Amino acid sequence: MTRISRSGSPVEHGFPRLDTVRAAITALFRRLSYEGIRAYDTSFAPADAAFTADDDLHLGAHRVASAIVRALRLPDARMVVCFRAMEEAATVELASGPEYFIEVNDRFRTHRRDLAAALAHEVTHVLLHRLDLRFPTTADNEVLTDTAAAYLGVGWLLLDAYREDELTHQKLGYLTPEEFGYVLARRALLPGGGEDPSTWFTSPQAYEAYVRGRERAGRELRRAPLAAADRAQRRRYARDRRAGSAAPGASYVFEEHPAGTRVSFPCPVCGQRLRLPVRGPVRARCGLCRTVLDCDT
DSSP states (O other): OBOEEOTTSOOOOSOTTHHHHHHHHHHHHHHHHHHHHHTTOSOOOHHHHOOOTTSOHHHHHHHHHHHHHHHTTOTTOEEEEEEEOOSSSEEEEOOSSSEEEEEEEGGGGTOGGGHHHHHHHHHHHHHHHHHTOOOSSHHHHHHHHHHHHHHTTSTHHHHHTOEESSSOEEEESSSOHHHHHHHHHHHHTSTTTOOOGGGGOOOHHHHHHHHHHHHHHHHHTTOTTBTTOOHHHHHHHHHHHHHTSOOTTOSOEEEEETTEEEEEEEOTTTOOEEEEESSSEEEEEOTTTOOEEEEEO
16 A cells, blocks of 8 residues: 655655664575575666556556566566546555456656555556565555565655655655655665666656655665774774673674674665674675675674
8 A cells, every 4th residue: 555645734744764764685695595686686667667547557657667667577466457436545455366456546647756656656556565574563564565666666656756845745555754865865876886776757846755765765774883883983982892791872882702792783775784793894794685885893
């Protein structure tokens, strides 16, 4: 189900669900594997989302839905799209397939610019259903769906549907604009060259949210015990290491083992926790996403 915030409803900002977002990225890597994630290297093309007033409503909707199906590597899934009056932006009936029925809010009959965004969320629900990947609660499962859409190349459409000015407040999905930006930046930072979606945004507010999310993701690449951490973080880490316990808010923890103290911290790419001996400069390779990290433990 795609949620929609419209005029009169303030858009939530910031990073309130970041822990769930990070857990969703880790879950995607664990379910799809490194090779499976890299199969989604190419994002959904802006041209495939184009849907003008001259296009036939139903033929155009099915064309866009089929393009999203291909982008999410679901070649044997068929989407049947219809329109009706409803509170949500869209919903999908999850069944055994191969046909899946998507109901779309009547407003998209005329607001066609954002139809692809609503469809992207629903088709991602189908993908996760096929993968048998879900979180325990409905709210967390919707965050997983938005995160998967963004991380696998179709969710930039959901961020581009965000517009906010004196007259309009619109956002699709369950993540804040900044959280969408964060996930897209994490995708762009994948080793080997992820895509930069910044040139695709038609909404200036979407681009600004992406920049804020990118800044947050970039800071995670410079957190201790990573060697790229700044001087202040290095000093705090050294102090915590001497004390044998991490300060509140730190992403790392110290653990005692028979072979000596180890530090545990999340991989900045996939979120898998790494455990390294506390012994100074070391290069570590994440077993889940294969990222090689320069650390100073």
